[in-house]
Amino acid sequence: MGFEQKKDLLGLRELSREDIELILNIALPMKDVIKRDIKKVPTLRGKALATVFYEPSTRTRTSFEIAGKYLSADTVNLTVSTSSVLKGESLRDTIKTIEVMGFDLLVMRHSMSGAPHYVARNTDMRIINAGDGANEHPTQALLDIFSIREKKGSLEDLKIAIVGDILHSRVARSNIYGLSKFGCEIRVVGPSTLMPPEIEKLGVKRYYSLDEALDGVDVINVLRIQRERQQIGLFPSLDEYANLYMISPEHLLRARDDVLVLHPGPLNRGIEISSQIADSNVAVINEQITNGVAVRMALLFLMMGGARDEIAN
């Protein structure tokens, strides 16, 4: 089943290479729209999009919101804290409430893995997973892949290192699922306590040493470290983490000269990435954000029934 026949985007695991290429190819003209003086196109006029975030997020939510607005969809944001849900209304009832207001598509972020899958089964609205627990963050991975492809021309045979908390990272999982469909060599590196068991079964190479992992790589995708992981005993201190895994100029000597550094943001400067790198021209962190809007526009366009030729000019 091709992407256009799917009701929801829950993860990259279930997408084919062709599905991903379709989305990335449509994101290209979308990026041009963002750069225009008049950014609004009428493609999704009369369509309604809701974002529901059960977890705090600024950039992902704003990115979806502006993507919807550039395409003329009516966009509404709902903030729900997980704690209020635990006390009161069930997820199913909340979603039903949104559905019967007439929304066409729901963008959902939830702290619990599988929550969007549960919702998707129980609603006629189309669902885009904007991150669920430690499971997937498909739109982040799509914008990462878009950014890599744009800079490198092709994804074939690239060596890509993902650095940090692999165990809890939905960004890592979605990147692994997506990139592995393009024949990339994927390396994961981080402390052993933040590395899932049997991760090699996903077809990646596992490293504990940053220098070994970065040897000859084309791309480094740096994950954000959550401070609360230290508090539950998964690593001793942020200082030790920074000493072992912070991406700094000296580590970059291991990588290829034309290496790209990605980071999903927000940055912990001086912990997982040094300011010299974050602010240098090897980092594409700001461009990732622009690309994120383009990729999300492409998804909304594909999923809310825009006609293909409307966007061409």
Add this chain to the structure above:
Amino acid sequence: MRLLIKGGRVIDPANGLNALMDVLLDEGRIVAVNNDLPDDDAEVIDAKDKIVCPGFIDMHVHLREPGQEYKEDISSGSKAAAAGGFTTVCCMPNTEPAIDNAAVASFIRERARKTGLTNVLPIGAITQGRAGNELSEMAELVSAGCIAVSDDGSPVMRTDIMRNGLEYAKMFALPVLAHCEDLNLSRDGQMHEGYYSIIYGLKGIPVEAEEVMIARDIMLTRLTGGYLHVCHISTRGAVDLVRKAKKEGLNVTCEVTPHHLVLSDEAVGTYDANTKVNPPLRSWEHIEALREALNEGVIDCIATDHAPHHLESKDCEYILASPGISGLETAVALIMNELVHPGILDIEKMVSLFTTGPADILGLDRGTLSPGQVADVTVLDPDMVKTVDPAKFYSKGKNTPFIGRELKGWPYMTIRAGKIVACAGKIV
């Protein structure tokens, strides 16, 4: 009432029987098992092409009463048991209040007696309120009819208390049914830790959470000379530990659930909370080990861990869902379809795992068709084909991951103390 069960294949492991025979019941007792018994004035049950067994015993169910009657009660649970082919069930003490005193145990026995469909034997708590800190009054529990002690649902985390529990229960010859789980390792876990927990992004529960506690409890059994029965074992390492303890001559037995024998952790991928259970569904490597252990005799019985829940505690986010599977009405068919028919488990062995197995663990005077015994009989139809439909369950718990599965081999008739209580899955 005289009943003559005619022409069935009688399998009675305690007496080494596996032959076409008749079984005569009268006044609630087994009268005779023999060839061509005269029907006299008995009601005749045609058991041609059926398998006639001693009444099945499920030593691990949750009937939820008192306290959570919206999930199950003794009446609905008894019906589910009878429809599922069980004549005796043992109910776990994680009720509200817990079965840690004679009053609650007596209440359950009285409710079960009034319902009258199934022999319900209460299991007392090891510790007061199942809190793991002070021993419950076991002498009182025994006098009120408790046949074992357990804090099931929770482990006894304190090693000193578990030691004392095994030591004290020994005085009353009570088996200690241990829910083995190191909560420090399993905390917040949603599923088996392994390949699929990475893929589904759910926190894993390593097999070691179960195995370190089994190892501890076996050591405490060695220390105390007590009687340890390990509930719902689910891992290869658990099997190895129990095998070794048995070889050593320790008083250690164990059970396995049908779902741990037939369903793997891959099933969690839909995030259908009906697949959430504790211990979690494991990978095939472990399922294979459990199956081997059944045939080898390391595992002593099959028990359902019947854990009925209401819809709302399963129709929600996976992480918020309560663990447990409503198992009484699918147990026999799952074992028949998945293990017996494919030739993985011998039918005689299966019958013993549901009869003499649990009876021996608990010291029950049941589980055989010897003349003079209570006339508890389960008749199986090995050829009946039916699709699992929780809407038709007698249990209030419709939570099963096996919905829609077509299974071959079902209980045909359940006879409790000489009275037909269920036929073809329907309460009579």
